[in-house]
Amino acid sequence: MVNIAVRNNSSTRGCGGTEGKMLGRKSLIRLCGWTLGCAMLGLLLAAPASATFHLMKVREVYPHGAESYVELQMLDNAENQVGGHHLVMYNPDGTVLQDFTMPHSVSPNSRTNATILIAGPDYATAFPTGPAPDEADAEMNLSPSGGAVCWLEGEPPDCVAWGDFTGPLPTHSPPLVVGSPASPSGVTAGMALRRSIAGGACATRLEAADDTDDSATDFSEQTPDPRNNASEIVEKDCDFAAVQFSVKPPNPTRSTAAEFLFESIPAGAEFECNLDHTAFAPCAHPDDEPLVLPGPFADGSHSFEVRAVNTVGAGPPMGYVWIVDTEAPTVTIQSSPANGSSGTVASFAYKASQLGSTYECSLAAAGQPEAFSPCFESGKSYADLADGTYTFEVRATDKAGNQGAAAAYTWQVSNALAPPVVPSGSTPPASSPPATTPPKPAPRCKKGFVKKRVKGKARCVRQKKKKKRR
Secondary structure: OEEEEEOOOOOEEOHHHOEEOOOOOOEEEEOOOOOOOOOOHHHHOOOOOOOOOOOEEEEEEEOOEOOOEEEEEEOOOOOOOOOOOEEEEEOOOOOEEEEEEOOOOOOOOOOOOOEEEEEOOOHHHHOOOOOOOOEEOOOOOEOOOEEEEEEOOOOOOEEEEEEOOOOOOOOOOOOOOOOOOEOOOOOOOOOEEEEOOOOOOOOOOOOHHHOOOOHHHHEEEEOOOOOOOOOOOOOOOOOOOEEEEEEOOOOOEOOOOEEEEEEEEOOOOEEEEEEOOOOOEEOOOHHHOOOOOOOOOOOEEEEEEEEEEOOOOEOOOEEEEEEEOOOOOOEEEEEOOOOOEOOOEEEEEEEEOOOOOEEEEEEEEOOOOOOOEEEEOOEEEEEOOOOEEEEEEEEEEOOOOOEOOOEEEEEEEOHHHOOOOOOOOOOOOOOOOOOOOOOOOOOOOOOOEEEEEEOOEEEEEEOOOOOOOO
């Protein structure tokens, strides 16, 4: 069974130390048989950028000859240091049409979703009441029939292609990707290509998730709306509700149930949940009654995600991953004293089947009860044991709290087997005289040799032949 309780307080401190109001009513959700996935805290705690240039996207392109313009848009605050960086335009075959180096940076006070306008020489003719470009590109001449534009300095670079563009784009690291061109028949006269910002979590501001790397998906023809860096920012941040856990299962755990306590910041949100990466579904409950889902959890890794849904939409999910482990470790005794042995020292080594297990050991004489106490992974030793029969036992408990059966060894202790001990101050027994080496036997001589003493030692010498008489 998974118990999910949603607690609402008047106020609390949210992630990163910011104050956030809680839900105004208590509620409890019990969810059974769910499993948890990857934590997504990073989505909530993304640090703001500071004076850079790489969190930029191409937002709008007006490809109409010398009247053309390209509009870049910032994903975060202060992406203003664009001076010296490159906006590159390409022909339909992927060759470079123009590599424009931005001569200046823009205001350091540029906020999220601020824009930068780069325009061709006849831009003012087409847009006499439009905002002044931040940069004038005297050579910009984009064809409505086909081409591509890339902001090379993005991480990753950002590109859009249109019309009869076939590419490929030049080799670059990271690669330049356009997917299928937008407006494959060419951009209609008087129309611009504008990126959709509805694809991410917030449908009213530009986010990295709005970029799918497919031009036909990301861009569509729209009435031109050139904006420079000083233009009003019409995009709005979504005031999503965040989710914060206060109770979650241990990791790992031997329990096949799980309990979650979470709350939304600010108050008033509903909740959607998923288990083991299934689709999000409402996890509401009438009249504060528990919502019970079937279990239990199987052994292994599980995931749970919950997101808060308010009038703006569904906020980024908060997730948790944990492991269910109901298998107890087994212990093997790897070394032990001989049976029988003296009681001077008895040492044991052992090993559990699961890493990180803790151990308990017991030593009991015959007829005595076992008495387990913690012992070290490196082994256990005993000394000064009296004569008798002993049983050593060791058992292991894994990180999830599963305790395995004890492994046992029984042996006989006989101190008579110990070497004699000389009492302090006594005279040691006299030492035996050194053994003498027995004399070597006299050599036996082969045929044709006779035994003689040479220099006091027996030797075999060749026998002299007798001379024949004539």
